[in-house]
Amino acid sequence: MAYNERVLDHYENPRNVGSLDKNDPQVGTGMVGAPACGDVMKLQIRVDDQGVISEAKFKTFGCGSAIASSSLVTEWLKGKSLDEALLIKNQQVAEELALPPVKIHCSVLAEDAIKTAVADYRQKQKSMG
Template identity: 60%
Template sequence: MGLYNDKVMDHFMHPRNVGEIPDADGTGVYGSPVCGDMMQVQIKVDDNDVITDCKFKTFGCGSAIASSSMATEMMKGKTVEEALKISNSTIVDELGGLPSQKLHCSVLADHAIKHAIYDYAQKTGKTYEGLKGFDPTDHGDIPDEDEAPEEV
């Protein structure tokens, strides 16, 4: 298991926030046709625009599960705008790094977060600075497994 550090292994072996929120305020599903990984992120948002709960379900490798787990940990307690600032590079940094061929997993988590928040914004009629220019139909920037994502 030399490819992965202890933090990545911990989030893979003991993922946080796994499951579903039955009355979720926003749900984002995102996947990569290249690697086959799929992530679902759901959020619960209070009246002050704070994410009070978030859950994930991921079909994918250990890096995808660890990235999803870390992303949901990073979102809890943040405002929606703060959560929109979570990027693939901040997820990788919080995990203490990922092998270069697995960096795309952090990109999937980043996009799943934005899709969940986009869904919430659509349902509530809210607009967020962090969603400006976001296109929920664009799936063109997920790199192949042996390509590094642009942000990292």
């Protein structure tokens, strides 16, 4: 299958690959998988004292579209508040990368990863009181 240029760019030069310390209270981790194809995606955000995402990292083992989707959302996440982050929808990701219908689930994965990371961060903050 021929990949779109923007997908290729994110695939060949993925932004923000890496890990943050998942035990850091300022860090939220989202781990999601696409069981139907065996992909796994880890998305992490660091939230500063103002509640703004200062850093976002990802690690994805999967197809080019899954890597591109997670790379793209890490770029979008930086500088956003948590509520703004939750407004990122898979349709925007799919549109930006011009994903074909069979690859839409990769963008869904990225959206789920954001939700899970934000929920993880909020859970941590709550348990700290």
